[in-house]
Amino acid sequence: MYIYLRILGMSTSSLYRGSLTTILLKLLEEHGKMYGYEITQKVKELTQGDLVIKEGALYPSLHKLEASGFLTVRAQRVDNRIRKYYEITPQGKEEKTSRLAELDEFLANMQRIINPKLSY
Amino acid sequence: MxxxxxxxxxxxxxxLYTFTRKHFVEHYDLQTELVDHLSMAIEKQWETQPQLSFExxxxxxxxxxxxxxxxxxxxxxxxxxxxxYSKLIWRHFIDFFKLPKIILTLTAIIAAFFILRTGVVNEIWFGVIILVLFVIALVELIITSRKRIKAQKTGRKKWMFEEMLTTAGMGTNFSFVPFYFFQSIFLHTDDLSIAPLWMVGLLSFLFVGLLLVMYIMxxxxxxxxxxxxxxxxxxYELVASN
Incomplete structure (x- = not known):
């Protein structure tokens, strides 16, 4: 997980934006239920502050994934407010696997292009 | 210590709820999520800067x-x-093409086909259907806007999906308008008894399909x-007291 985030964090923002959903699915699979703020903090922690998920991008992605059936929501009263937790669904796990495979391939290809000697 | x-x-x-409303978030579901997010983030700031003001x-x-x-x-x-919502409609729609409901659907399509074939249904009929649906849409609009005003007065919370589920169907009342044009422009005749069979078949299918969508929505x-x-x-249930 960390290595993905490192690489994505160093890449341009557009590159990373396309991978946001993959990151979310992977994080939620590893950590079980999480809420929005927790996700931004977790990513910051994992990348040692290299990668900051924009709030304006996080919630749209979460809502999209939920509408596609990849995530489910649960609500809980915490302190004096309501917190919404997101959880990955079996369908979401499948999606994560295929997206991660795609990402792996992409990274491998990038490696080959950037550092051709290593591929021999 | x-x-x-x-x-x-x-x-x-x-x-914070007022703040989100001021910034054009009118639905309670989204307000709640943002309020929790802002609260967490502000508390986090206070951990390192306790003297920072809330504002x-x-x-x-x-x-x-x-x-x-x-x-x-x-x-x-x-x-x-x-x-x-579209997925939901689709799920309901597909249901009408599975047993046992498909029997009903097919019967309706066949019935529509024979009725259209007789040539009784002409432009006037379509006009009447459109008019009736228009009136229905008008009545629905009045009822929903009344409900909305009442909800506003009582401070009832607004949920984005609820609004979609209860109001999106109204638009379907106008979905017969294209039929009218289809008939008068493309068929060049209001006598469906001499129109090609496939066209009448297609029309019957579309007719029933539209009715189904209207019924579903x-x-x-x-x-x-x-x-x-x-x-x-x-x-929804946590705040059901609204």
Whole structure:
């Protein structure tokens, strides 16, 4: 997980934006239920502050994934407010696997292009 | 011993709800999620800067959402829920093409076919249907806007998906208008008894299909609205007292 985030964090923002959903699915699979703020903090922690998920991008992605059936929501009263937790669904796990495979391939290809000697 | 970090109070929670409303988030579901997010973020700031004022901390957090504030989040939420709604309609629609409902659907299509074939249904008929549906749409519009005014007065919370489930169906009342044009422009005749069979067949299918969509959006889904809302909003029951 960390290595993905490192690489994505160093890449341009557009590159990373396309991978946001993959990151979310992977994080939620590893950590079980999480809420929005927790996700931004977790990513910051994992990348040692290299990668900051924009709030304006996080919630749209979460809502999209939920509408596609990849995530489910649960609500809980915490302190004096309501917190919404997101959880990955079996369908979401499948999606994560295929997206991660795609990402792996992409990274491998990038490696080959950037550092051709290593591929021999 | 380190002092306990400051926590958001109940009145500040209310302030945050007002803040989201001021920034064009009118639905309670999204307001709640944003209020929790802002609260967490402000408390986090207080951990390192306990002397920071609530207002200042809120401004810092709000800036992180970018120049458009919550607008993008709201728009994308709307898109996501529309997608969910379309899927819901599709699920209901497909149901009419599975046993046992398919028997009913096929019977209706065949009946429509023979009725159209007799040539009795002419432009005037379509005109009447459109007019009747228009009146229905008008009545529905009046009822929903009355409900909305009442809800506003009583301070009832607004849920984005609920609004979609109860109002989106109204538009379908106008979906017969294209039929009218189809008949008068493309068929060049109001006598369907001499039109090609495939055309009458297609028309029957479209006719029944449209009726089904109207029925699903205006009767079936609103009837099950409570169940769908609970699926979408687990917090619905937590605040059911509204």
């Amino acid at each position: 380190k002092p306990e970090p400051q926590k958001i109070t109940a009145s500040q929670i209310e302030e 200042k901390a809120l401004q810092i957090e709000f800036k992180k959402f970018g120049v458009f504030g919550f607008m993008e989040v709201v728009e994308e939420r709307q898109k996501a829920l529309s997608k969910k 205006q009767v079936e889904i609103p009837k099950k609205a409570h169940q769908y809302l609970l699926e979408t909003y687990p917090e």
